[in-house]
Amino acid sequence: MTGRICVLCGGVGAARMLRALVRVIDPAHINAVVNTGDDTVMHGLHISPDIDTVIYTVADANDPDRGWGLVDETWRAADALGRYEPMRPAGSTAGATWFGLGDADLATHLYRTGRLAEGARLTTVTDEIRRAWGVGVTVLPMSDEPAPTEVTLGGNHAGERIAFQDYFVRLRHAVPVAQVHLGATAVATTPEVCRAIDTADLVIIAPSNPMVSIGPVMATSGIRERLEQRRDTVVAVSPLIGGAALKGPAADMMRDAGHRSDAVGVATMYAPFAATLVIDTVDAALADQVDDAGCRPVVTDTVMANPEVAASLARTCLEVGRRSG
Amino acid sequence: MTGRICVLCGGVGAARMLRALVRVIDPAHINAVVNTGDDTVMHGLHISPDIDTVIYTVADANDPDRGWGLVDETWRAADALGRYEPMRPAGSTAGATWFGLGDADLATHLYRTGRLAEGARLTTVTDEIRRAWGVGVTVLPMSDEPAPTEVTLGGNHAGERIAFQDYFVRLRHAVPVAQVHLGATAVATTPEVCRAIDTADLVIIAPSNPMVSIGPVMATSGIRERLEQRRDTVVAVSPLIGGAALKGPAADMMRDAGHRSDAVGVATMYAPFAATLVIDTVDAALADQVDDAGCRPVVTDTVMANPEVAASLARTCLEVGRRSG
Numbered sequence: 001m002t003g004r005i006c007v008l009c010g011g012v013g014a015a016r017m018l019r020a021l022v023r024v025i026d027p028a029h030i031n032a033v034v035n036t037g038d039d040t041v042m043h044g045l046h047i048s049p050d051i052d053t054v055i056y057t058v059a060d061a062n063d064p065d066r067g068w069g070l071v072d073e074t075w076r077a078a079d080a081l082g083r084y085e086p087m088r089p090a091g092s093t094a095g096a097t098w099f100g101l102g103d104a105d106l107a108t109h110l111y112r113t114g115r116l117a118e119g120a121r122l123t124t125v126t127d128e129i130r131r132a133w134g135v136g137v138t139v140l141p142m143s144d145e146p147a148p149t150e151v152t153l154g155g156n157h158a159g160e161r162i163a164f165q166d167y168f169v170r171l172r173h174a175v176p177v178a179q180v181h182l183g184a185t186a187v188a189t190t191p192e193v194c195r196a197i198d199t200a201d202l203v204i205i206a207p208s209n210p211m212v213s214i215g216p217v218m219a220t221s222g223i224r225e226r227l228e229q230r231r232d233t234v235v236a237v238s239p240l241i242g243g244a245a246l247k248g249p250a251a252d253m254m255r256d257a258g259h260r261s262d263a264v265g266v267a268t269m270y271a272p273f274a275a276t277l278v279i280d281t282v283d284a285a286l287a288d289q290v291d292d293a294g295c296r297p298v299v300t301d302t303v304m305a306n307p308e309v310a311a312s313l314a315r316t317c318l319e320v321g322r323r324s325g
Numbered sequence: 326m327t328g329r330i331c332v333l334c335g336g337v338g339a340a341r342m343l344r345a346l347v348r349v350i351d352p353a354h355i356n357a358v359v360n361t362g363d364d365t366v367m368h369g370l371h372i373s374p375d376i377d378t379v380i381y382t383v384a385d386a387n388d389p390d391r392g393w394g395l396v397d398e399t400w401r402a403a404d405a406l407g408r409y410e411p412m413r414p415a416g417s418t419a420g421a422t423w424f425g426l427g428d429a430d431l432a433t434h435l436y437r438t439g440r441l442a443e444g445a446r447l448t449t450v451t452d453e454i455r456r457a458w459g460v461g462v463t464v465l466p467m468s469d470e471p472a473p474t475e476v477t478l479g480g481n482h483a484g485e486r487i488a489f490q491d492y493f494v495r496l497r498h499a500v501p502v503a504q505v506h507l508g509a510t511a512v513a514t515t516p517e518v519c520r521a522i523d524t525a526d527l528v529i530i531a532p533s534n535p536m537v538s539i540g541p542v543m544a545t546s547g548i549r550e551r552l553e554q555r556r557d558t559v560v561a562v563s564p565l566i567g568g569a570a571l572k573g574p575a576a577d578m579m580r581d582a583g584h585r586s587d588a589v590g591v592a593t594m595y596a597p598f599a600a601t602l603v604i605d606t607v608d609a610a611l612a613d614q615v616d617d618a619g620c621r622p623v624v625t626d627t628v629m630a631n632p633e634v635a636a637s638l639a640r641t642c643l644e645v646g647r648r649s650g
Contacts, residue, residue, distance in 0.1 A: 044369045044438035074401050080432030087453040094439030101435075103428045107405030110426075113369030114419030128412040 003201035005321070008223075009034045010213025011050040012067055012247055013239055014206030015057030018137055020310030021204075022058060024318065027136025031196035033223070035208070036122070036141045037149035037184055037216030040165045042099055043081075045109040046116055049165070050213065051126055051139060052108055059133040067247060073102035098170045123190050140192050142220045147183040149212055154178040154256065164212060173249040177256050180211055184219035197226045202321030205236035207302060209250040210269050211257060218273070227273035235320050236274040236295070237302060237313070238263040242282045246303065262286065267293035276320050278302060278313070328526035330643070333548075334359045335538020336375040337392055337572055338564055339531030340382030343462055345635030346529075347383060349643065352461025356521035358548070360533070361447070361466045362474035362509055362541030365490045367424055368406075370434040371441055374490070375538065376451055376464060377433055384458040392572060398427035423495045448515050465517050467545045472508040474537055479503040479581065489537060498574040502581050505536055509544035522551045527646030530561035532627060534575040535594050536582060543598070552598035560645050561599040561620070562627060562638070563588040567607045571628065587611065592618035601645050603627060603638070 009032050018032055038049045056062040056070055063071045084095040115125040121144045130139045149164040154176035208214050218224045227234050243262040244251050251261040259265040263279040263286050271294025280302040290297040298320050304310035334357050343357055363374045381387040388396045409420040440450040446469045455464045474489040479501035533539050543549045552559050568587040569576050576586040584590040588604040588611050596619025605627040612622040623645050629635035
């Protein structure tokens with residue numbers, strides 16, 4: 001009975017949500033619009049971390065312990081790269097080994113880079129890659145254009161402006177962020193994303209970092225206004241549970257940016273374009289404040305620790321959407 | 326007693342010659358000028374096949390059976406790339422798996438590509454790579470500029486013009502070549518190569534393919550004229566033995582181009598810039614014709630089947646050079 005749905009996605013949290021959704025409804029009815037603000041070029045290769053996490057996870061090929069990359073991965077290329085790192089001159093970052101490049105994962109970057117060099121759109125290449133993995137969900141980059149997220153650091157690094165992966169992986173997001181700069185503000189989304197939103201009966205905002213995962217998607221020209229116009233059928237899932245993210249720096253980043261670092265803070269950010277916010281049972285006491293912030297609260301288990309909870313969360317989102325529509 | 330030497334190099338044959346030379350004289354006195362006409366960009370990565378063969382071989386890290394790449398190599402990335410090959414549209418060559426990319430070898434391409442993207446010269450990057458491998462020989466690309474060798478095919482492929490690696494690896498050089506196009510004719514060599522030739526007491530032309538290995542080096546502006554001016558102290562080693570190359574299509578290519586496909590043909594090509602040609606004992610009967618073609622013949626074992634023969638060949642070249650100088 002459920003029609004088409006469109007899911008706005010970051011990395012791990014969104015990927016788990018999608019994996020649950022494909023077990024509840026036909027994947028052919030799902031479009032995933034994925035953050036590309038984390039995309040980077042390393043060693044000449046175009047890397048799309050969130051797209052890969054989504055595809056690998058829906059394909060059940062992700063490494064569940066590491067949280068990124070492929071299961072049963074090997075690291076010969078990365079190990080061999082270590083030979084060159086000491087040879088590079090001061091100021092060079094070539095051969096850097098802090099960004100994990102598994103051998104099998106490398107193939108994805110090689111293929112993507114080769115196709116982009118031929119002039120293919122990232123949307124086209126992404127579709128080829130998800131089909132190669134037998135993924136039935138349509139996976140759409142938020143834009144075909146580069147839209148790098150950067151951060152200006154605080155603390156001991158005050159004033160330093162670096163690329164997102166530099167902060168997130170190299171510095172292990174252990175440094176305060178003074179400001180987030182979204183390259184997405186300068187780019188437009190694609191016809192495919194517009195169509196995915198316009199034809200969806202329900203839009204789900206996955207439990208991803210509001211600042212640097214959902215933030216770039218919403219900042220991409222053409223997306224936010226589409227959601228605002230249909231906010232009654234937009235359901236978001238709070239990535240903050242008991243004032244913390246399951247993974248990553250979302251809570252710290254929101255606090256550093258002057259937001260409340262809990263479900264109420266998420267509601268305040270999302271209220272203009274999402275009528276409903278699904279919050280975790282541990283945050284049941286925040287329901288009234290979420291309501292006051294402008295989102296109708298729906299309370300349920302949101303920690304997708306096992307397939308049953310994940311499926312239940314997916315069903316809840318679909319039911320909420322059905323009631324709204 | 327031997328001063329500085331400069332060796333003009335292609336791939337495997339030259340690499341074996343260099344490995345023998347470093348056992349006979351101080352590697353710090355050897356400059357290797359290497360063909361980059363085979364260089365290619367695959368999957369966004371800059372690949373320099375002859376440079377890598379030379380460095381890996383002198384480092385004793387090459388695979389002796391395969392003839393290219395690293396020993397004890399693994400192929401996870403290449404195998405994983407196979408997943409994508411069927412997904413690419415007609416006309417695309419992305420994700421092609423015919424060019425062997427070992428996992429450890431990939432690290433070399435990743436580092437080189439990253440450094441070139443930072444604006445480093447190929448000469449600089451090559452020096453970093455050879456030092457990372459503990460190679461004492463200075464390895465110099467013939468040029469910092471792209472100088473792609475292409476071939477126009479004959480036979481069933483008549484008229485098709487393709488990149489060298491396409492012909493050499495993908496088509497396994499099993500197709501007649503109607504014409505060789507040297508991108509090197511449009512580029513200049515480097516100050517480092519000029520200095521290496523100018524300061525050498527002896528120049529050795531390694532036993533490499535005269536058409537597509539030594540040909541590009543000699544076609545690079547600044548090299549041929551330097552050798553012509555000092556041809557008395559230029560010693561070449563014939564890559565053709567009994568009218569055939571130990572490896573590769575040299576004999577067929579020379580025949581297709583209208584040359585004799587034997588040591589006499591090599592002498593005719595090299596006489597303007599090499600006073601001496603070392604030929605194999607099986608070609609002793611050709612010595613007079615080599616002389617008539619313009620090169621003083623030196624007859625010895627040239628098949629470097631074991632370290633002793635290789636060292637003996639290296640010593641012969643050095644002695645010939647000493648007598649000439």
